[in-house]
Amino acid sequence: MSEVRLTINGQPTVAQSGQTILEAAQAAGIDIPVLCHHPALSSWGACRMCVVEVKGMRGLQTACTCPVADGMEVQTETESAVAVRKFVLQLLFSERNHYCMFCQMSGDCELQDAAYRYGLDHFTYPRPYQKLNVDASRKYFIMDHNRCILCTRCVRACSEIAANHTLDLRARGADSMIMADLDVPFGESSCVECGTCLQVCPTGALIDARSAYGGREKDVVHTETTCMQCSVGCTLDVVTRYNRLLRVDGVWGSEPNDGLLCVDGRFTPLYEERKRLTSPMVRKDGKLVETGWDEALAAVAAKLKEGGAEGLATCATTNEALGAFAGLLAKAKGEVGLLEPVAPALGYGVTARLSDILDADFIVVAGAQPLDYQRVVGYFIHRAADKGATVAVIADSENSMSKRAAMTVSYAEADKVAKAAAAAKKIVLVYSVGIKGKVIAAFRQLGDRLFALALSPGRNEKGATALGLKPIEPNGAKTQFFLMGEQSEDQGLLAKLNGAYTVVQASYVSALVEKADVVLPAPVWYERTGHVTDYSGTVKPVAEVLPKPATVRDDAEVLAALAAML
């Protein structure tokens, strides 16, 4: 890259070659209006809002696609550029239904903002009043074609960021329409409901069913935190109003997910249907009854003092809580470990970051199902596949990654994949607990060309492992303390219970909770303060988005209080 000197509105500006006029103007603090352009997406140049005059060039240029050149003289608000923008806006407003008074985006709409900027006080062209479809066939968000300006941001987000290629345009000219797959209802399409399209839509065409009409940007509170739904640890922007969860957005430019989320991070936690535990409970005469914290903690402390306790944790909580749990069990001279299995270390290769997937030319998925359990990783692999990387799946059962893979082989044939990968420059091995010794052995020869991405089922497995916690089985101890967080127990666990005195610290009612002798209510993801460790070992903050119910106490604090009682 070399420096390019140009002037924008007479202001001398230094840009990098390869940058667009829009990027150079933004860096210089000059605002050029856009509609179809989005910084996270490729430039399209379709809406003509960003047209500018460049001395010596015929006609107007779209600033979002026109590269800068040395000596360029750009004017962004000339009479002809402004006239074209107003004309474009009038055409957009005349095409579909852009009546703001009953639109949930009014106040936060980029089309509306552009119209304000250019002083549109009425429509100059007739409106056709076409009755277009409102597609509410998906659970979490709605597509109202009447509000669509065909900017194709959603299409580009779907193909470039989620790499899912569900959305496209059909027909031509005024008949153009956003469609899913071969024009099927969105709910019946290949859409994975990651919501990236919703996040980039400039108008009210894509509607979040939960937060629509719930508050405009000026009314809401944004809190950045870390997703605790799987072990990836994506950065979330949680939007709230009046102590109510409205919406979750991705944060562009953030590690590790760069704005991309999945249905489990963005939508499902806001539709939680399990019954919340809000009060400590103690079993009396065979029945669990609500009680105060003092009585519940005294009962637990008394049992722990007897010794011979076992602590069994899921990773669905913070590093602080896991550390306090390990500390408590150490003080009680009991064994402590994890209920969830952990992906083994390979013993070779470089620890991969998610971004390594994007510039790898060969990706192996072995004993892992990222598209189902760590979906953002699956979408990153699809992005790499779109750029030409070879994807190979090693699995003995059906794997959803196979659909876009160049080859799928059984564990017995792992050597075949290793042989194919041998010619590659950069190999990423994405694996989980399902990986077999034979696979680990097969890739050893690749040495430091291999980047290893271990995905464990436990949400904060890396945090737990860093604390020295390892998977264990219930060992028949007479007191068993389960640290569950938001995780419901695995089906097999109940069968392994041996009638021990059972303490459960959890957020939701479950079969395990119903068998417990003492129940300690725990906060949920948006009520926690502390840290989790993401897939790469980076410690990330978890912020309190909303206050806990008054009768729920932080699990780390409760565990420390218990330790002090021993």
Place this chain on the structure above:
Amino acid sequence: MGEKITVATQWLESCAGCHMSFLDIDERIVELLKYVELSSSPITDMKHPPEEGVVVGILTGGIGNEDEAHEAKLMRERCKILIAMGDCAVTGGICTMRNFFDKEDVLRRGYIETERTVDGEIPVHEELTPLTDQVSGVGDVVPVDIYLPGCPPSADAIWYVLTELLAGRMPKLEGNVLKYGSDGG
């Protein structure tokens, strides 16, 4: 200032919210009435602009029947400066929801098919004015001098437009006084 400026208002196909917003200028109305004579309006005894005319005519609401079209023409004939006030007057607004359907379907849906209607019928009477085929803004029927969008326009926007006119300037709508829908409130 010498003689008072005469102003007439009329509401057409609308919810009355724009007139409410006009009254929301609160105590400023006392100041306004020092310079302005409100000759006719839906909230005064005189309902139609006087034959001798007014300086400023304000129309709220869209045009969805022949009577509303007549009222718009009457106001245009009798005023020097016509303001289309509110989204319905500017674009037809929420009333244009019926433009997505045939007029006959809308009447049948409204008077006969509504879930709780028993033995409904579409009313026909010589005093009932026929619906136009589509609802439109005032500007589609008569020339408009000033468009003041908003659902409703804020009291401050209305105050701004009127005081600019009193000062002898054409109001320039931008910033907080140019808002669509309820974005200004």
